[in-house]
Amino acid sequence: MKNERGLLIVMSGPSGVGKGTVRKALFSRPDINLHYSVSVTTRKPREGEVEGVDYFFRTREQFEQMIRENKLLEWAEYVGNYYGTPIDYVEKTLAEGKDVFLEIEVQGAMKVRRAFPEALFIFLAPPSLKELEKRIVGRGTESKELIENRLRAAREELEMMDEYDYVVENDEVELACDRIKAIVIAEHCRRERVAKRYKRMLEVE
Numbered sequence: 001m002k003n004e005r006g007l008l009i010v011m012s013g014p015s016g017v018g019k020g021t022v023r024k025a026l027f028s029r030p031d032i033n034l035h036y037s038v039s040v041t042t043r044k045p046r047e048g049e050v051e052g053v054d055y056f057f058r059t060r061e062q063f064e065q066m067i068r069e070n071k072l073l074e075w076a077e078y079v080g081n082y083y084g085t086p087i088d089y090v091e092k093t094l095a096e097g098k099d100v101f102l103e104i105e106v107q108g109a110m111k112v113r114r115a116f117p118e119a120l121f122i123f124l125a126p127p128s129l130k131e132l133e134k135r136i137v138g139r140g141t142e143s144k145e146l147i148e149n150r151l152r153a154a155r156e157e158l159e160m161m162d163e164y165d166y167v168v169e170n171d172e173v174e175l176a177c178d179r180i181k182a183i184v185i186a187e188h189c190r191r192e193r194v195a196k197r198y199k200r201m202l203e204v205e
């Protein structure tokens with residue numbers, strides 16, 4: 001018996017831990033059937049980022065209009081920019097029975113938890129703070145000041161780790177992908193078992 005609605009998977013983690021890298025590696029696997037929800041942001045595009053693929057890039061005015069029109073499932077202000085999840089894509093895709101993957105920061109994830117308590121929450125953790133700093137500096141996309149701000153936010157985000165269902169260490173990208181894949185499969189099996197038990201219970205009554 002299959003659950004009719006898809007599974008909503010939320011992955012968070014501090015800036016520079018490798019969320020984007022792991023997500024791209026996961027989605028490039030042929031045996032993965034997940035659907036990525038592209039976020040809206042007021043941040044300027046980084047070199048190579050593509051509108052509608054990496055983000056929907058919008059002005060602050062446009063973003064605030066989306067908030068007023070209830071077009072976002074969640075949103076947050078992070079290190080001076082807005083980020084948010086368009087609600088229509090998530091609702092439509094889950095209703096089609098497909099799994100949706102969100103890659104968002106912790107404030108937004110906690111809002112999703114209130115709206116979708118049944119979602120699966122995964123926190124991607126660095127092997128150490130030193131390694132986190134090395135990765136964010138090594139990426140070379142932010143100024144020194146922005147890196148400081150992101151590292152400050154990272155310390156607060158790491159304290160939220162306990163709020164998640166699973167913590168996955170990103171020591172090696174492919175290993176992190178294997179762990180996330182195993183968690184998603186296990187969660188599907190668990191839900192199917194619960195649904196079967198519930199169906200049997202209704203048949204007995």
Ligand SMILES: Nc1ncnc2c1ncn2[C@@H]1O[C@H](COP(=O)(O)OP(=O)(O)OP(=O)(O)O)[C@@H](O)[C@H]1O
Pocket residue numbers: 013014015016017018019020021022135136138139170171172173
């Ligand atoms: N397991 C890993 N080992 C070594 N380097 C890694 C690993 N995972 C990611 N990286 C590197 O770390 C840097 C940051 O990765 P990435 O941009 O994916 O992080 P992020 O969590 O998405 O950051 P942000 O939240 O700021 O967008 C990149 O240069 C990436 O190549």
Ligand SMILES: Nc1nc2c(ncn2[C@@H]2O[C@H](COP(=O)(O)O)[C@@H](O)[C@H]2O)c(=O)[nH]1
Pocket residue numbers: 013014015019039040043074075076078083084085103104105106107108109
């Ligand atoms: N609350 C939300 N956070 C989001 C969303 N999309 C991305 N993010 C997170 O923002 C930070 C910074 O991202 P960056 O691309 O500027 O490095 C990072 O933690 C992302 O995961 C969203 O829709 N909502």
